[in-house]
Amino acid sequence: DRAGQAHCLNNIGMLHANLGAHADALAALHGCQQLCDQYQELPDELRGACRVNIAHAFLLMGQPAHALTFLHPGLTFARRCGDLQTELAALGILGLAHKDLGDTAQATQTLLDAIELARVHDQTTHLIDLFDNLGQVHLQLGDSAQAGAMFQQSLYWAEATGDVHGRVNALLSLGRAAFARRDPGGALTHLNGALGEAREHHLNASVLTILNALVGGLEADGQVTQAYPYLRDLRDLERQLFTEDSERQVQSLRSQFEAERARHDADVYRQLNETAQHARLQAEETVRVRTAELEAVQIEIVTRLGMAAEYRDDRTGQHTRRVGELSGQLAQMMGLPPEEVDLIRWAARLHDIGKIGVSDDILLKTSPYTPEEFERMKLHTIIGAKVLEGSTSRLLRMAEEIARTHHERWDGAGYPRQLRGTDIPMSGRIVAVADVFDALTSERPYKEAWTVTAALEEMQRGSGTQFDPDIVERLIMMVTSNQPELKPMLAPRRYPDLHPPAPGPQAQDQDCQEAQR
Structure with missing residues (x-):
């Protein structure tokens, strides 16, 4: 089932990207793309979604130029098969890529076109991210008032659709815009609201981002004393997440190694039992091949x-x-x-x-x-x-x-x-x-x-x-x-x-x- 395999790789890649494991995300997504390139019968919806997700991973890694090389063919596939969801996602990422490359005019036009497309087709969930992305462009241009208006639109659609994550991101963006226009009171109101919701829903990645914004904004405003409690919370959470992530990563790799070794031992015993029906040299050769495979797995795990x-x-x-x-x-x-x-x-x-x-x-x-x-x-x-x-x-x-x-x-x-x-x-x-x-x-x-x-x-x-x-x-x-x-x-x-x-x-x-x- 090549289509099922490709869908699984695409989903695994998206999960890794959301967890911040960008190298693992790209490995899975490139596997999906290779299947799509190899088997022409796979649907264009999958080809487009896979390339757009690869572009998103590159954008998260700070490589907008690489993102563009996958965005354009992904957008073409999405439009060819009428996949509006992927097209809107691609346009949102495309706008951010142009922003990161300094082409704010192209970024603004791309995002405005995407917003109009989402409104025409009543795709309200996409408006949350699209307005937020457009606000980021205005913030980069130094127009904090216009940026705030865009972030308010993002917040409106997040509340209208009940999207908790979208609401947290919109409040975060509004807080940053308030700091940019020298309104620390408004910034604290928005960011503390975002912090409370993120903690309530255990969105630890968002909590880290919000605490960073609070510490940076207060320090830039000269309110070092007020920044200290947030800085302490930030360091405590970083240590907690680092410890959990390290333990999980080491345990996962060690479990993988032990499982592979157990599988190797089982194969060796099975091959030894078959020596009664097969020539001794053939069994030894099989053991040699499996041992070489185990060594290759050991080397891969050592590298990781x-x-x-x-x-x-x-x-x-x-x-x-x-x-x-x-x-x-x-x-x-x-x-x-x-x-x-x-x-x-x-x-x-x-x-x-x-x-x-x-x-x-x-x-x-x-x-x-x-x-x-x-x-x-x-x-x-x-x-x-x-x-x-x-x-x-x-x-x-x-x-x-x-x-x-x-x-x-x-x-x-x-x-x-x-x-x-x-x-x-x-x-x-x-x-x-x-x-x-x-x-x-x-x-x-x-x-x-x-x-x-x-x-x-x-x-x-x-x-x-x-x-x-x-x-x-x-x-x-x-x-x-x-x-x-x-x-x-x-x-x-x-x-x-x-x-x-x-x-x-x-x-x-x-x-x-x-x-x-």
């Missing part, structure tokens, strides 16, 4: 867990991939067996899985940590090891070892166990070098990216103190072999023992934000 840990300060998830690849290359240069090289390459992606237990106020802090904050940050090594411990999988055992030891230092001043020199497992020493080098050369919310030369010099300064000097030497050899112009800038330095010369001023600042993290 690593991305989950990095998502808040690296939305692309590329840091975990780069650290894994660089760790594998360094392991190969250190002469480790190919099987162990592959284990390190994949297990290294989970080096910071413990970040799921570190709150945003620590993880995303842009200034140096206080001693107490640094102690809380250091707990991510212990949390990561606890999440991964007890597995029979070699891959997850290696990941547990890396999570626990990748912040130990060659001179014994690391954490959590102050291991020294070769007492630190080789996997932890390799990932320590790969992690810091990639962190230095990558842009993060709290810093700009360093040049490769500056990063290599910093790694060289840490050789023999923070890092295993042999591994730093392999890193420099590897990078300079690809970029020969760097060789004259990097004079060789090696510390054969644990007593290097006293560090200079720059080396003494080794415990910078990148090293702490």
Whole structure:
């Protein structure tokens, strides 16, 4: 049932988008689109809805240009088959995309046309979002009075249709417009009304947005004291939702892994029982294939867990991939067996899985940590090891070892166990070098990216103190072999023992934000 499968993928994508899981939303929606492209007998209504939902996901991710590439064909499909619901949804998203791209004239005309179309066909539920979108355009133009009038229209239609979510959004927009025209009293009235309804109906995402609007508006108006209770509520709710989301995400992935392992074991036992009727070689080959499939699933889950840990300060998830690849290359240069090289390459992606237990106020802090904050940050090594411990999988055992030891230092001043020199497992020493080098050369919310030369010099300064000097030497050899112009800038330095010369001023600042993290 290809149509049923495509409908399910489309609905799954919409649910993920509403939950803010945009990567998962796009994965499901692209699956729906592929089915529509592959099977021409599927209805145009589904083709149009799928593309419009993809566009909506891109718009929520702040990529209006990408949204337009899916909106136009989606709108064409909807009009061709007379799907008015999808056409109105597409026009609303199209107006917002033009607004985000700065084309406010086109945005205004698109939304006015959509409003007229909805009125002609008595599609009152669509008027809620369309008037709200038009108000956002006027707010961007600085016309807060006209924006307020549009938001009032949105509120009217929300109340007329009994749409609680629409009413909350309209009150939120009215509050923002009131702050924009320097009317804090009116803003508080609207936003507190929205806050009460959102809490009553457990709309936690809306509560977060409303609290942010209250805090930002009051601070901008100079009412810092009045903003404090809302800020406290905001932080409490963020911590609550973060804890719930982290626990749910980790439990879901671990359950998926355990289910796949149980299925694998069941298949193995079944295949072993069939050896009486089949040749031994055929059974062994089947077991080999299933084991390879399990390894592939393990690698996928490791990748997803690593991305989950990095998502808040690296939305692309590329840091975990780069650290894994660089760790594998360094392991190969250190002469480790190919099987162990592959284990390190994949297990290294989970080096910071413990970040799921570190709150945003620590993880995303842009200034140096206080001693107490640094102690809380250091707990991510212990949390990561606890999440991964007890597995029979070699891959997850290696990941547990890396999570626990990748912040130990060659001179014994690391954490959590102050291991020294070769007492630190080789996997932890390799990932320590790969992690810091990639962190230095990558842009993060709290810093700009360093040049490769500056990063290599910093790694060289840490050789023999923070890092295993042999591994730093392999890193420099590897990078300079690809970029020969760097060789004259990097004079060789090696510390054969644990007593290097006293560090200079720059080396003494080794415990910078990148090293702490």
